[in-house]
Amino acid sequence: MNKQLKNYIKHIVEQTDMSDVEKKELESELQDHLLLLTEEYIVAGHSEEEAVNLAIQAFGNEQALSKELNKVISxxxxxxxxxxxLLFSFYAFVVWIILIGGPGRSSAGVYNPYDWKMNINIIPFKSIMWYATGIDHINLSTILYNLFGNMAIFAPLGFxxxxxxxxxxxxxxxxxxSFLASFFIEVIQFVAHxxxxxxxxxxxxxxxxxxGYLSYKLLRTLSLKAVQLVSFKTTHK
Incomplete structure (x- = not known):
């Protein structure tokens, strides 16, 4: 990548109030936009050096861009x-009630007090395959709850x-x-019956x-694009 473009992007990103990961994402987005703009100027007949200067000029002053980005974010x-x-605290409380503390988790309903081996499965995919191939003898709602329910209840955690x-x-x-949280819950369920x-x-x-994490990344990417668009329009009024 052109050194001038690289330094220009670096100066913009360094002055924003973002985490290191967010700065890397913003840097990648700005790089894509500037390279595309530079290529358009080259196709229009400008030299690479001229195209870089025109792309930077079109984007605007580094400090002004950083300032506008911070105005939008902060x-x-x-x-x-x-x-x-607050939402995370409520989510954690609901998960605790559903998986540990709810009345549906009483030992009488799901725990076998006579054979502890019946209360634990350490063979990967054994239960998944049993539910996935059990449509002829297992209630559909039970299959959906045990397969997709377990994914759905942890999706917010990934977000x-x-x-x-x-x-x-x-x-x-x-x-x-997420693994540690799930493992902790499984241990509590076993120990507490x-x-x-x-x-x-x-x-x-x-x-x-x-x-859930992929959903966060998608939302994050869309929000960064929106921030860049607002900043670009603001600095080019």
Whole structure:
């Protein structure tokens, strides 16, 4: 990439009030836009050096762009954090009620007190395959609840983790913390006699968290594009 363009983008991004991961995403977006604009000027007959200068000129002053980006981001960042924190707390409470503390989790309904081996499955995909191939002898609502329900209940976790915690802005950490949360719940269910512990529940929970993370990334990309559009229009009035 042209050194002049690289430095121009770097100066814009460095002055924004974003996390390191967000800055990298913004840098990538700006790079794509500027390279495309530069290519258009080259096709129009300009030299590469002229095209770069024209693209930078069209985008605007570095400090002005950074200032406008911060204006768009900053007013909503703290309220968004507070609202997200409250929603996450409510979500965690609901998950606890559903999986651990609810009346439907009494030992009488789902826990076998006479054979502990009946209360745990450590063979990956055993339960998933049993439900997936059991349409002829298992109620459809039971299949949907045990397969898609386990994914759905952890999808919000994959969305909230990168939104609230800087350590979880990459998929690796989201999957690790989702795995640990699911494992913790399964252990509590087994020890407290509140349900049957199943490695497949953990697998489905982590898949659900991954789907939630992808939703966060999509929303994040769309919001960054919107911020850039607003900033670009503001600086070119």
């Amino acid at each position: 007013p909503y960042k703290m309220p968004l954090k507070i609202i997200s924190g 909230f983790l990168p939104l609230l915690f800087k350590k979880c802005t990459n998929v690796k950490n989201v999957l690790i913390y 509140r349900g049957q512990s199943d490695v497949d529940d953990i697998i489905l929970n982590v898949v659900g968290a991954y789907i």
